[in-house]
Amino acid sequence: MHEVSIIQNVIEIVTQKAIENKLTKINKVSLRIGELSGVMPESLNFAFDSCIEGTMLEESTLGIETVGALGECMDCNLEFPIEHFDKLCPNCNKFCTSVVRGYELYVNTIEGD
Amino acid sequence: MSEIKVVANILHTNEEITSQNKQLLNEKGIYVINMMSSPGSGKTSLLERVISKLKGKESIAVIEGDLYTTKDAERIEAQGVPVVQINTGGACHLDGKMIKGALDSLNLDNVNLLVIENVGNLVCPAAFELGEDIKITVLSTAEGNDKPLKYPRMFENSGAIILNKMDLLEFTNFNKIEFYKDINSLNAHAAIFETSCVKDQGIDELCSWICQQVDNKRGGNVACQE
Numbered sequence: 001m002h003e004v005s006i007i008q009n010v011i012e013i014v015t016q017k018a019i020e021n022k023l024t025k026i027n028k029v030s031l032r033i034g035e036l037s038g039v040m041p042e043s044l045n046f047a048f049d050s051c052i053e054g055t056m057l058e059e060s061t062l063g064i065e066t067v068g069a070l071g072e073c074m075d076c077n078l079e080f081p082i083e084h085f086d087k088l089c090p091n092c093n094k095f096c097t098s099v100v101r102g103y104e105l106y107v108n109t110i111e112g113d
Numbered sequence: 114m115s116e117i118k119v120v121a122n123i124l125h126t127n128e129e130i131t132s133q134n135k136q137l138l139n140e141k142g143i144y145v146i147n148m149m150s151s152p153g154s155g156k157t158s159l160l161e162r163v164i165s166k167l168k169g170k171e172s173i174a175v176i177e178g179d180l181y182t183t184k185d186a187e188r189i190e191a192q193g194v195p196v197v198q199i200n201t202g203g204a205c206h207l208d209g210k211m212i213k214g215a216l217d218s219l220n221l222d223n224v225n226l227l228v229i230e231n232v233g234n235l236v237c238p239a240a241f242e243l244g245e246d247i248k249i250t251v252l253s254t255a256e257g258n259d260k261p262l263k264y265p266r267m268f269e270n271s272g273a274i275i276l277n278k279m280d281l282l283e284f285t286n287f288n289k290i291e292f293y294k295d296i297n298s299l300n301a302h303a304a305i306f307e308t309s310c311v312k313d314q315g316i317d318e319l320c321s322w323i324c325q326q327v328d329n330k331r332g333g334n335v336a337c338q339e
Contacts, residue, residue: 002205002237006123013121021117031123038240038266084265085298095301107119 003043006105007051013107015056023112026056030063030111034104036084041066060112069102127241130209134216134244138227144330145227146323147245149267151260152233154253155277157185158310159319160228164192166320167226171327176215176229178207185230195219206237212244226327235264246330247272254282258292265299273304275319280309 014029029048033039041064048062071082073089073096080090087096122128138145150156164173175196177186186198197215199207207229221227229245231238239248250271252260255278261268268274274296282289296303304322308315 002240009123009126013119013123013125017117017119017121021115023115023117027114036266036269038236084269085262085295087298087301097302105123107121107123109116109118111114111116113114 003039003047004051006039007044007047010048010107011051011055011057014110017107017110018056018112021112023110024056026060026110026112028061028063028109028111029057029107030065030109032065032067032104032106032108034067034102035069036099036102037105039105065108067101067104070100071096072098072100074098124241127209130213131242131244134209134212137216137221138244141221141224142331143221143224143227144323144327145229145243145245145247147229147231147238147243147248148251149231149235149238149248149271150233150251150253151235151256154233154251154256155310156230156233156251157188159251159275159277159308159316160230161188161192162310162313162316163228163320163323164189164194166316167324168192168194170324171226172223173226173228174219174221174224176207176212176219176227178211178230178232180204180232195224201232205232205234206241207231207243208241209243225331226323235260235267239264239267239270247326249273249275251275251277253278254285254287257285258288258295261292261295261299268296268303269299271300271303273306273322274300275306275308277308277310279307279314280312 018026045062052058069082070079071087072079075094076091078089078091079100089096148156173194175189177196178199179185180201180203183198186196189196197218199211199215229243248271250267306315306319
């Protein structure tokens with residue numbers, strides 16, 4: 001899925017943040033990607049390596065932390081791990097309509113000089 | 114070297130524009146459908162049918178997403194409702210910025226139902242909010258009943274799912290029992306409609322349901338009821 005445009009947005013966010021913090025060089029970019037987001041870490045790495053050339057991120061590495069999916073039961077308020085095809089509350093066996101975690105797509109931290 | 118906490122949403126640009134779109138559409142009381150499916154599942158044909166049945170009752174406008182052509186927009190225009198074409202120039206989904214541009218060129222004052230026909234693609238459109246009230250995914254029987262499992266996000270995030278081309282069911286190996294089982298495990302609360310544009314099957318049910326949603330958004334007045 002559109003991994004290149006995601007990485008282009010990442011470069012934009014990181015460059016902006018680096019300028020705000022007076023960094024001249026980025027060493028590491030860490031992303032948090034939700035399990036349900038449909039984004040492939042392999043493709044992100046490939047897109048990252050191709051797109052950072054000629055930017056402040058040129059020598060940096062990409063760290064990707066996957067965020068597990070969590071649902072919340074509206075009946076008993078239990079938070080429990082969910083998957084695309086398994087969203088039943090282990091307590092009351094009701095279908096979870098509230099996804100608490102799993103669609104994240106964000107830049108968490110950057111390291112630089 | 115220093116570590117800096119950023120915590121910035123990668124798709125923030127889309128979300129900012131989308132929330133502006135949503136605000137505008139809410140102020141105008143317009144019910145917005147983001148219609149998605151793979152290419153060829155019958156989105157445009159369904160829309161033609163729905164418009165022809167609803168245009169006397171609802172004031173409808175359409176935004177048509179397509180990579181390059183205006184073919185679908187021409188079909189909708191022939192139904193006599195305002196339509197704006199967005200050509201993405203190869204991009205695989207519509208985003209908030211494209212919708213903003215389209216909204217700017219529509220007169221929204223008397224519209225109460227806006228249908229956005231997304232680019233035919235079962236993957237990317239699911240990740241981009243457009244400011245809609247509901248996502249509706251169309252699946253045709255000829256595509257096979259395995260698609261919800263193979264493309265879970267789109268079906269998972271849809272408020273309604275339309276199983277189209279029911280007239281072809283008998284010529285395919287589409288297994289409806291498995292389809293309902295899979296949808297139930299992914300998205301137990303989706304409304305499901307079975308339709309055929311060729312046989313005019315299920316379109317009336319779909320239209321009354323859409324009407325009800327439009328009324329609910331307008332605050333429960335009952336313009337739709339005959």
